[in-house]
Amino acid sequence: MPKRDRWEERNGDSGAAPAPHWDEAPRIRALITAYEGVPGALLPILHAIQDELGYIDRRAIPLVAEGLNISRAEVVGVIGFYTDFREEPPGRHVLKVCRAESCQAMGCEPLAEHLQSRLGVEMGGTTADGEVTLETVYCLGNCALSPAVMLDGRLYGRVTPARAEALLVGARP
């Protein structure tokens, strides 16, 4: 498919048509307004949207572009550049496994293998029941207590496969 068509498919229209109704739009507009007058506010705004929705809904893109007076292509470009910004909702829990050098020296690879087979997903995937998204991260700054993982924003150190499973059991209802 030509590049331009793909972009349009992902982002709705080619500019002329009015934005379709979206229930979240007022909430997102309010988030954007809070950054009025803040220079270079695109990243903080995208973080705020993701904190609110769990991901960056593509329907938010024209609102952000309008609020900052930049093109939608610029917003899409920034979202695509930074690995943190998701374009799809993640699982209810996000488990990030550190696979940088220090954690490698302490066995993060067997840990990652174990989690992938137990959850039945590849790194970057979400379990079929939508409970857990498993991700790779490069360094959580807990290198003296490797291997490290982060579950829903909380850091854990000296994580064995058994401890990782216990964490997941504790997080799920």
Added chain:
Amino acid sequence: MTRVFVPADAAALSVGAEDVAEAIAREAAARGVAIDLVRTGSRGMFWLEPLVEVETPAGRVAYGPVSPAEVPALVDGGLFEGKPGPGCLGLTEAIPYLANQERLTFARCGVIDPFSLDEYRAHGGYRGLDRALAMMPGEVVEEVVASGLRGRGGAGFPTGVKWRTVLAQPAGQKYIVANADEGDSGTFADRMLMEGDPFLLIEGMTIAGIAVGATKGYIYIRSEYPHAFRAFTRAIHIARGAGLLGEDVGGGGRAFDIEARLGAGAYICGEETSLLESLEGKRGTVRYRPPLPAVEGLFGQPTVVNNLLSYAAVPTILAEGAAFYANYGMGRSRGTMPLQLAGNIRQGGLVEKAFGITLREAIEGFGAAPPAAAPFAPCRSAGRSVRTCRMRSWTPPSTTRRWLP
């Protein structure tokens, strides 16, 4: 009242410090003992975390690693009195790992409540800023030049010379940017300071602002450090509330404020020009140089971009004088360097030493890596750009210098 210290550093919490703190509070309440439970940063001895300390007339006594289940027995054994026994490590400051360090930047980390300005001041904080406020901007810059401080981000460019360039730019909006995009594996010094002594960084950035005539500072923190971001943001609010950031910093008639910004998972943003692009709300692509950021940096204005550890060294330089700081170190590398030992090593943690320590001293001495057991053990002495070396190839101090920054 007995003061008991438990770290609230992310690494300590990652191995159960919160549960330990709760268990201690519970035991104290059950026994009717009034304690003052202080949450600190980490001392940087991570193999001993969660580390619990108790204040005694002789000094602080350490216990560690402590698990929540062990707390009742430790209290029975006299933890609240600092009595020796199983799990007791004696006086914290006498533990060789700490006693053999030369801590200037990390002097307060793990010692004080990171959100208490009173404690920060009581341990020497804001003396550097007070002195800087009484000096001419150019004098502050020359003090940093004279200290020999070189950028702690890795390139080692003289910090004071960079500041001189920004000071020399025509008056107008200038910026201070702190690079806390600590992305290389094995590094955690920035994170420890943001969580354990954030006022030190605020003071260092403020001195930089006063020195070059910048009124606004940004700290760019990587998103993998949500705990550090929250801690630092909290410290900014406290400093602003106390008049140490804002329109009239410390009553000295100069304006300076700081905004903490969160990265978004791009390793390249640790490079200074990509970081500036990211702060401007763009993709983190590298800029061509020249112009240098010191001439045309953030939003096209003259900008000091330094590693967070460079700013953290500045309050000591101003408070004690350039000569004091320059007295540490060797050759063209003056002062101290926080080393971080990590990976498959017995005593991983933070070691602050004057430049001149050898890799062997760091890894075998502090890290307690067995010298005979692994003669071919590979070692990385810096980030991803530095090649891996083998233990056997570590040569005597005169030639190991090429491995050091």
